[in-house]
Amino acid sequence: MNTSKRLNAGNAIPTIGLGTWQLADGSETVRAVRAALKVGYRLVDTAKIYGNEESVGRAIRDSSVSREDLFVTTKLWNSDQGYESALKAFAGSLERLDLEYIDLYLVHWPGDDIHRRSESWQALTDIHGTGKVRAMGVSNYSISQLTEVLKTSIPPAVNQIELHPFNYASQKQLLEFCEQQGIVVMAYSPLAQARRLQDPTIQNIADQVGKTSAQVMLRWSLQHGAVPIPRSSHPKRIEENFRVFDFELSPEHMKTLDNLSDGSSVMHRRNIAGWYLKDRLRRGLKRLS
Numbered sequence: 318m319n320t321s322k323r324l325n326a327g328n329a330i331p332t333i334g335l336g337t338w339q340l341a342d343g344s345e346t347v348r349a350v351r352a353a354l355k356v357g358y359r360l361v362d363t364a365k366i367y368g369n370e371e372s373v374g375r376a377i378r379d380s381s382v383s384r385e386d387l388f389v390t391t392k393l394w395n396s397d398q399g400y401e402s403a404l405k406a407f408a409g410s411l412e413r414l415d416l417e418y419i420d421l422y423l424v425h426w427p428g429d430d431i432h433r434r435s436e437s438w439q440a441l442t443d444i445h446g447t448g449k450v451r452a453m454g455v456s457n458y459s460i461s462q463l464t465e466v467l468k469t470s471i472p473p474a475v476n477q478i479e480l481h482p483f484n485y486a487s488q489k490q491l492l493e494f495c496e497q498q499g500i501v502v503m504a505y506s507p508l509a510q511a512r513r514l515q516d517p518t519i520q521n522i523a524d525q526v527g528k529t530s531a532q533v534m535l536r537w538s539l540q541h542g543a544v545p546i547p548r549s550s551h552p553k554r555i556e557e558n559f560r561v562f563d564f565e566l567s568p569e570h571m572k573t574l575d576n577l578s579d580g581s582s583v584m585h586r587r588n589i590a591g592w593y594l595k596d597r598l599r600r601g602l603k604r605l606s
C-alpha cells in the first residue's frame with residue numbers, strides 16, 4: 318500500500334495521520350505530535366476550534382522532520398464562515414501554527430447558509446491563489462453540498478467525514494461519490510472514539526490477524542481508500558495506530574466489518590453541542606484560574 322495519495326490539487330497526502338481534537342493545548346498536544354512524528358506519521362490534523370494550533374505548530378517546528386515532508390491540516394470554524402471572516406480566520410490559524418503555508422485547509426462544517434458557504438469557498442480559492450494553502454477541502458459535506466462546490470473553479474481535494482465500520486452503510490454512497498469525483502476521504506473518528514473496541518466481531522478478526530482491534534479498524538479504513546486520522550494522547554497507542562501497513566484484511570474480513578454497520582454515529586448533533594459547551598466552560602474556567 319502506498320504511503321501517500323495524490324490530491325486533485327497536485328500535492329500528496331500521507332495515508333494516515335494523527336487527529337488532535339480534545340488534546341489539550343500545551344504539553345499534551347506537543348507530546349502527542351512529537352511521539353507521532355517520531356514513529357513516522359507525517360500528517361497532523363488540527364482545527365481552530367480545537368484550540369491547540371499553537372502547540373501543533375510548536376511540535377512541528379521543533380522536530381527534525383523537514384517541512385516539505387509534513388502535511389498539516391486545519392479548519393475554518395462555523396462562526397468564521399463568510400468571505401472577509403474566512404480570510405481573517407485563515408490568517409489567525411497560520412499565525413498560531415506559525416508556518417509559512419498549510420497543506421490543506423478545510424471548511425469544518427457546511428452550515429445551513431448556502432450563501433455564506435459559497436463566500437467561504439471563494440475566500441479559500443483566493444487564499445489558495447496566494448500559495449499559503451496547497452489544497453482546499455471540506456468536512457461533513459453531503460453529496461448535494463459537494464455538488465455545489467464541484468460547480469466552482471476549484472473542486473474540493475478532500476471531504477473529511479466520520480467513517481468507521483459502525484456507520485459504513487450510511488456513508489457508503491458518499492464514499493463512492495467522492496471516489497468518482499476524485500475527492501479523497503479523510504476518515505475522522507476512525508476508532509469510533511474507542512467506544513466499540515470490545516466488539517466481539519472486531520476482536521475475533523484482530524485475534525485471527527494477530528493485531529489489536531484499533532489496528533483492524535484503521536486497516537479497514539485504509540482498505541476502503543480513506544485516510545484515517547486516529548487521535549491518542551498515549552505514545553504507545555500512537556505507535557500502535559501507525560503499525561497498520563504490515564498486514565491485510567481479507568475480502569471476507571472486510572465484508573464482515575462492513576456488515577457491523579448499525580448506522581451509529583459518534584458525532585451526532587447532540588454530542589457536538591454538548592462537547593462545545595463543555596469546552597467553552599473549561600476554557601472559561603482556565604482563564605479565571
Ligand SMILES: NC(=O)c1ccc[n+]([C@@H]2O[C@H](COP(=O)([O-])OP(=O)(O)OC[C@H]3O[C@@H](n4cnc5c(N)ncnc54)[C@H](OP(=O)(O)O)[C@@H]3O)[C@@H](O)[C@H]2O)c1
Pocket residue numbers: 335336337338339362363425456457477478504505506507508509510511514531532546547548549550551554555557558584
Ligand atoms: N472534521 C470533523 O468534524 C471532525 C470531527 C471529529 C474528529 N475529527 C478529527 O478526527 C480525529 C479522530 O477522531 P476522534 O478524536 O473523534 O476519535 P478516534 O480517533 O476515533 O478515537 C479517539 C479515542 O480513542 C482512544 N484510542 C486511540 N488509540 C487507541 C488504541 N490504540 N487503543 C485504545 N484506545 C485508543 C483515545 O484515547 P487515548 O487518548 O486515551 O488513547 C480516544 O479516546 C480527531 O482527533 C480530529 O482531528 C474531525
